[in-house]
Amino acid sequence: MxxxxxxxxxxxxxxxxxxxxxxxxxxxxxxxxxxxxxxxxxxxxxxxxxxxxxxxxxxxxxxYRERGSYPEAKGLRHLAFAVPDVDTSAAYLQSMQVEVQPVRIDALTGKKFVFFMDPNGQPLELYEM
Missing domain, CATH: 3.10.180.10 (2,3-Dihydroxybiphenyl 1,2-Dioxygenase, domain 1)
Structure with a gap:
């Protein structure tokens, strides 16, 4: 092991x-x-x-090489960061001119989450703890 x-x-x-x-x-x-x-x-x-x-x-x-397909390519799908408040964090990103998808609710946990992209198009997620 x-x-x-x-x-x-x-x-x-x-x-x-x-x-x-x-x-x-x-x-x-x-x-x-x-x-x-x-x-x-x-x-x-x-x-x-x-x-x-x-x-x-x-x-x-x-x-570098571009990803073969997006976003369902094999490998890392997205990277998620824990935050205390998704709504406040999403509003901050928008104030910094970062395009943010609508806030969603995780059907399994009931927690809020939101996706956005880094400048490379790497999917990132904020997940409410």
Whole structure:
């Protein structure tokens, strides 16, 4: 048995590093742990802290490929973040010119959730705790 303790990080690849860096830091509020430019790869790696508990790695590669199909492609479908109030959080995102889908109710839990996209079109979700 592996004895996995938690998720260490989620990696996201972008084709516009500066726009995504701004989105994840200035809009979503994640703190920068470390930013590295790797000249041999012509790419950035930005390590972000999510509430001091989780980590997102933001990568830029000049030879990225678009997703084969969307959103039902195999692999990561979306990334969800827990928030105390979905309505307030969705209103904040809209005030930052982030397009937000209508708030929905999870039929299984009765909790509110809402989807939006990062600048790459990566589906993100806010889920009310």
């Amino acid at each position: 592996l004895n996995i303790q938690s998720i260490h990080h989620v990696a996201i690849l972008t084709d516009n590093y500066e726009v995504c860096k701004h989105f994840y830091t200035a809009i979503l509020g994640f703190e920068i742990i470390e930013e590295t430019y790797r000249a041999e790869r012509q790419s950035y790696k930005l390590d972000l802290s999510v509430n001091g508990k989780y980590q997102i790695e933001l990568f830029s590669f000049p030879d």
